[in-house]
Amino acid sequence: MSDDTYTLYMRFQTPDPDIGPRERAPMLAQERAWARERATLHRFSWVMVLVPPLCLGPVLPGIAFLLGLLVYQGLSTPGVDLDRIVGDSLGWLVLVTLLFMAAWVLHNYLRDKRDPTKRYWQSMPDQGLVELEHHTLIRGISLWSNDYDSDCNTLMQWIDGKLKCVQDSGVSQWILARTAAGHWLVLKEQYPGNFSYARVGQMPASDKLLQPRQQLAIAFAPGTNLQLGRRFDGAPMPLVDTPYWMSADELKRLEEAAHHWNFLPPNRYGVVNDQDAAWVQRLVDRAQASVGPQPAIDRSPARREQSPSPP
Structure with missing residues (x-):
């Protein structure tokens, strides 16, 4: 199986065109409850959208900038004044960092809003089928x-x-x-x-x-x-x-x-x-x-039937 665990999980939760047509029927109360329970795993979350950019966004551009300067110093004259370059570039670095964070937030927002699995589970329980x-x-x-x-x-x-x-x-x-x-x-x-x-x-x-x-x-x-x-x-x-x-x-x-x-x-x-x-x-x-040869037990209809729950 070439799919990793997360990819396989998401494919399992997403409508698959390879599944043939089946009979459709109205949901029972228990089935609707399970549908809403499953849907909670796929809700749009601002935490997932904002936390990675806000936590890592302020430092990643700066780290990339400093690594670039070190490479530049190694490939150029050893007497390059890195402190002066950093000081002169500080304003641009702040601007690039803010743009980088904004782009990351926008990417996460569009990714989650367009995600087919999330869009499916937002409406499926209310359709009642x-x-x-x-x-x-x-x-x-x-x-x-x-x-x-x-x-x-x-x-x-x-x-x-x-x-x-x-x-x-x-x-x-x-x-x-x-x-x-x-x-x-x-x-x-x-x-x-x-x-x-x-x-x-x-x-x-x-x-x-x-x-x-x-x-x-x-x-x-x-x-x-x-x-x-x-x-x-x-x-x-x-x-x-x-x-x-x-x-x-x-x-x-x-x-x-x-x-x-x-x-x-x-x-x-x-x-x-x-x-x-x-x-x-x-x-x-x-x-x-483990029980020896015996005929199958035909359970009496009078016995109470339990309504099982999904695994």
């Missing part, structure tokens, strides 16, 4: 990971009709589902709580677990692969619950194969590519072996 990608889930298996990031130890979750910041437990439920199209689809649900540094974390109560249904529509910010929500419908998906906790290497490989963040077309959100399908099948076999 998402794009839906539909999947039919045939069956699935549930496994677990315990991965804590001390630099990012909170979650945004939809609670009582609002996005709220909660403590991240590090525990995630991963569901590997087979679709009617014959692909593996990876879903992830993170849970709040207290973190344990043990490899095996504390599973949430059964009524808190992600309980997929067979019809899934993933809601995206229009023109992007940035997920804003999941919409489940239909009968409960047959699901095998396992106590399998992934190792660090397994988790890293699955995160790469799942395409949940910072990926480009033709990769699709949650869909495992053919080259990773064999490895995912082996992971499923190991998880299945």
Whole structure:
């Protein structure tokens, strides 16, 4: 991948013409909240426009001028009076410095005002539309990971009709589902709580677990692969619950194969590519072996369905 991390991040957040047409639908309240949350990362900021020129602008022209004088002295007669040159040029140096700072501020202002990503996110949440990608889930298996990031130890979750910041437990439920199209689809649900540094974390109560249904529509910010929500419908998906906790290497490989963040077309959100399908099948076999042969569990429709939040 030739793109650096920042460039890839910005491309992921910007509408991509290589993404094919999808069904458009009105936003749900949770999706609109997530859209506004994502938009806060791309607001126009006078701090970003002014701080670099004001901090570095007063010194850079002077440093460049003095370096130029030293080079001139080295290439000319050693008796050049640098103090006299500096004194005679002081007024011009101040003028050049002010012009340099003004040009830098203007450049930053025009750059941010014309930035396609910022312009997109300024209007997208108020348009009230998402794009839906539909999947039919045939069956699935549930496994677990315990991965804590001390630099990012909170979650945004939809609670009582609002996005709220909660403590991240590090525990995630991963569901590997087979679709009617014959692909593996990876879903992830993170849970709040207290973190344990043990490899095996504390599973949430059964009524808190992600309980997929067979019809899934993933809601995206229009023109992007940035997920804003999941919409489940239909009968409960047959699901095998396992106590399998992934190792660090397994988790890293699955995160790469799942395409949940910072990926480009033709990769699709949650869909495992053919080259990773064999490895995912082996992971499923190991998880299945942790509980032994058993039929998939058909969850009762009476069980409360939880509205999950984007990763």
